Ligand SMILES: Nc1nc2c(c(=O)[nH]1)N[C@H]1C(S)=C(S)[C@@H](COP(=O)(O)O)O[C@H]1N2
């Protein structure tokens with residue numbers, strides 16, 4: 001099967017790509033909260049006008065040589081002078097991409113100091129999240145901290161407690177690595193079967209960057225850390241949330257935990273913890289402490305508020321599971337995905353992302369019939385450990401209803417579970433750590449909706 005011997009279908013973008021934030025929220029307000037059908041139908045109704053237009057366009061598009069003005073008429077950009085170089089500015093995306101934005105979920109109550117924004121996964125390619133689209137999760141808002149006044153203290157069970165300035169840290173040997181970060185609450189709404197309409201809101205508390213920094217083990221060694229016996233590190237942020245998390249030495253010893261100042265080739269963005277954040281590959285986002293100001297070495301887990309009260313999983317036996325930190329293997333199809341619309345029958349490239357907090361993604365299978373049959377997708381390089389992996393697979397849509405799913409497997413052999421399998425172990429009362437298989441239903445009219453198969 002290839003694109004060349006099938007007519008190529010068109011995907012109409014998700015509403016986020018052509019409605020502004022107010023528009024998306026208005027659709028939700030109309031729909032009222034609650035049932036997935038209301039939300040889905042209202043969403044579809046609000047964008048029906050656009051759908052009709054683009055569908056008509058698709059049909060009336062002239063073939064080459066048939067008088068297509070986009071071919072025959074020389075545009076201004078081919079005959080005139082272009083813009084001068086931007087000498088003193090920071091480059092921006094095309095104005096035609098202005099609606100590709102991180103957004104607050106229309107399904108969550110808006111607050112004065114919004115605390116989560118989601119990355120527009122359905123609009124991204126490859127594995128790297130552009131820094132301006134990285135999701136945000138702030139427990140007390142973000143700050144743009146003066147780096148010359150920021151300090152990192154290393155204390156606790158160390159012979160020589162140390163305080164580093166940013167300049168001192170940046171003189172040390174550095175490494176650069178690609179890793180995903182996923183909030184433990186990502187896909188949390190789906191536990192309650194409150195389906196949010198698009199991949200941005202189901203899976204968008206997920207991003208991937210190239211991080212640059214100093215291995216934490218280097219700083220501990222410089223401070224003369226006593227590393228005999230069981231050891232744990234407490235990481236503390238400088239913002240008002242007094243975010244503190246325990247990091248086990250087993251992760252730090254390998255050198256993969258970084259004190260990072262770089263993100264995608266430049267300094268961290270303020271929203272991502274400028275000037276310093278902890279990078280804890282494979283572990284849920286909350287442990288990636290931003291505005292990092294202190295590292296303490298101890299001999300037992302610290303049991304902070306962010307690990308005793310938050311980010312715990314209520315299990316079927318009524319007990320809370322603590323310190324669930326590794327993000328298990330997971331994947332999501334980003335096109336076709338909720339809110340998009342297939343405008344024709346024909347060839348489509350199904351594409352998505354897969355990741356595992358335990359290592360590399362080994363395989364991704366894709367089903368278009370709700371899990372009865374599976375085909376193995378192509379993994380695009382690079383396939384890196386604890387990093388997003390892009391997958392693609394060909395599909396010819398015959399115009400009948402379909403349910404698209406992806407199921408990832410990592411190099412430990414672990415396979416991403418269905419909702420049924422996940423609930424069998426975890427029950428129904430969780431908020432965090434949902435890595436179940438996502439289902440997107442393609443309806444006969446081409447609309448794509450978020451559904452859950454039982
Ligand atoms: N200091 C500090 N660190 C923090 C947080 C915070 O509010 N303050 N939020 C945590 C949570 S819950 C997540 S999911 C990630 C989000 O990182 P991001 O905003 O760069 O996407 O940062 C973590 N580190």
Ligand SMILES: [Mo]
Nearest residue numbers: 183184285286
């Ligand atoms: Mo989080």
